[in-house]
Amino acid sequence: MILGVALVRPTPVLVAVGDGVPEWPVGRAAARSARRACVAVDLSGLPTAPVAAIRVGGPCPEVLRPRVGSGAATIVRGGHSLTGRALAPLDTEAVRRFAAGCGLADFAVTATGSPMLADHELAVAAIVSAEVPGARITLSYEFGTPGLREREESAIRNAALGAEAGRIVDEAARELPGVPVYFARTGSGVVSASYFRRYPLTCDLGGAASLARGRVALPGVPHEVAAAYGAAIGRPEARVERIVQARGRAELDRVLQDARDEALTRVVSAGALPGSARIAETTVNPLSYLPDGLYRVRVTAEGTVP
Amino acid sequence: MGRVIDRDELGRLSAGSRVFAIGTEESAYRLTLDWAHSVIGSGVELVTAGEADPGTLCVSITLVGSTTALGEQLPAGDEPARAVRALERRLGERAGAVVALNLAAENALVPLIAAAQLGVPLIDGDGTGRVFPLVEQTTYALGGLSPAPLALAGGSGELVLLETPGDRVEELLRPVVLSFGGWGVAACYPMTAGELARVVVPGTVSLLLRAGAPGAPRSAAAPYGVRTLCRGRILAVEGSTGHGADLALPSLPSSIVVQESAGLRRLVRLEAHNEIVLALADGAPVAMAPDQICMISTEGGMVVDVDKAEPGLEVEVMVVRAAPVWHTDRGQALGGLRAFGLPL
DSSP: OEEEEEOOSSSOEEEEEETTEEEOOOOHHHHHTOSEEEEEOBOTTSOOOOOEEEEESOOOOGGGSOOOTTSEEEEESOOBOTTSOBSSOOOHHHHHHHHHHSOOSEEEEEETTTTTOOHHHHHHHHHHHHHSTTOEEEEGGGTOOSOHHHHHHHHHHHHHHHHHHHHHHHHHHHHSTTOOEEEEOSSSOEEEHHHHHHOGGGGTBHHHHHHHHHHHHSTTSOHHHHHHHHHHTOOBEEEEEEEEEOSSHHHHHHHHHHHHHHHHHHHHHTTOOGGGOEEEEEEEEEOTTOTTTEEEEEEEEEOOOO | OOEEEOHHHHHHHHHHHTTTOOSOOHHHHHHHHHHHHHHOTTOEEEEOTTTSOTTOEEEEEEEEEOHHHHHHSOOOSOHHHHHHHHHHHHHTSOOOEEEESOOSTHHHHHHHHHHHHHTOOEEEEESSSSOOSSTTOSHHHHTTOOOOSEEEEOTTSOEEEEOSOGGGHHHHHHHHHHHHTSEEEEEEEEEEHHHHHHHSEETHHHHHHHHTSTTOOGGGGOTTOEEEEEEEEEEEEEEOOOTTOOOOSSSOEEEEEEEESSTTOOEEEEEEESEEEEEEETTEEEEEEEEEEEEEETTTOOEEOGGGOOTTOEEEEEEEOOOGGGGSHHHHHHHSGGGGTOOO
16 A cells, blocks of 8 residues: 655645555554555745855856845855866865854855856865765755756755755654655655655645646545645656767767766665666757757656665 | 836836747846846936937947856856947947847847946847847848957956957857857947948837837737747757758757648748748748747747757747848848858
8 A cells, every 4th residue: 555645734634545546534553554655745835944055156246146045155266167167266265164154054055067067066065064064965966957046046945945854754754664755746756755855845846746646636536635646646756957068979878878877876866666767758959059069968767666 | 318228117128028039048038137137227228329429439239159158157247348348448439329239138138237337328229130140140240330349258257359350250259259158248340320320220129118018919029020830839859960061150950840730730840050040831931031930839928949949849930020131132141041051
């Protein structure tokens, strides 16, 4: 039996799904015997933590600086152009000073050019981990999308949701000891609890996505039941988005293979059985007005659960 | 006396500038709009070329390169002013007004930012009446003016001044833009207001201000008319590997096949080179450059760029008629099919 959970106030709604047929309500003992549990939850309105945002790049107009609300933000020199050239050496000392002095534990790191080359984000992460033991660090390249400000916004929101996501995962583990727990993604699919803990933004609209799926499958049932059912029928899914440079077909094939390998690795960490991971879709678009074979690559991988 | 583009008008201008804009990028557009809002202050004066003193030095401002690159590598903020100042130093004269090269999305806003930073008026008009990919493909060039000397400012403090015969500007500019990281702001086509009045596509800024008003029809943004070629679904997007063609264009050719949803259910093939330059319906040419062919998403109403086209997308293919000067022999040579490497 698979347990679908709609995480709504005041009490979560549980639906048991066996052979595609939903049953509810579900008692605690039955819930704890589930093969797995899939949670539908929307993260909007959840408490957010103040975030320390580190942008790696050049100076910019005030209006384009990082937006962190009650957190803290800095811009340090470094980053790469979309063609992969280093704009400036990473100002490691500025990173160290900010990390040590900001007094926060949730970090969002966004480097110029990271969809192309993430070296500076990784270097910042290493410095922050050394300075702030236990820091939770979100790197923007994990979200991939080009457009520095949008990617930074995603990284900051992911970092802000980290603590609350961890609390939800811990609570689910207490309520359902020994039951593997998955969370519905925005769009389609589910991810493992450990993936959700690290990338909660992936599931920002997981509740709405589950509801949409559930209502198609079960018209006429209460919303919460439809959402719980919609989550229960999801499969692990993960995406990778990158900008790559390739001269000629052979090189493009090679970098595409790298992106696919990364998507496969990622879907396994999102809870797919290693043998089941497969590429669902690869999209390659050349970038206009930029010569020398620059492409935007998007790969979706999916798999099945144990 | 001209009117003033203030914050409210800026909203309308930016909305109007996107109606048929190709090659734009959401991220670059949003940041340019935020940037413009932050510098516009009490507003920028909008005047016609004829209203300015005929001897006034006017310079054309444009973003050069990739908007994706701009969205990734943000501006320092001083690029438009820095480019204009460099051109002024070369010419030994202050610019008294700026004018757009074209008015597609970010390119409508960057000249406005320049005007606000320099405290000079913006001329009501532009150099294309639509968008072409090359700096040389303008009504200014058709009128015999040169894009050079041209000053290009980059986001990391770079500044390059190009002094070259006009027909070599693009060739020299492209590797410079690339070495800047993919984009730069150019100040080019220095000319007097008297010359500008002769070569400008007039009134296009006012036109976009009207087209960007809430409820304005899409056709309001097309100064010389627009028609719908077909409504349909994208069946296929085919990219070329370039096959070694010696073309002075910054991208590779591709084809998009659209199946008409109703009526004759024709297969419409769109040949693209950065932008769509030729449309064939069941094999017969039905639209071509210098007219502008664009795909509008049926769902969102936004222009779908060639590099974002995906099979399954529902689109309306529209043809925006180019300014009359583009339909002359010289206009055809500079902006017609042959200029895009299709000797049809």
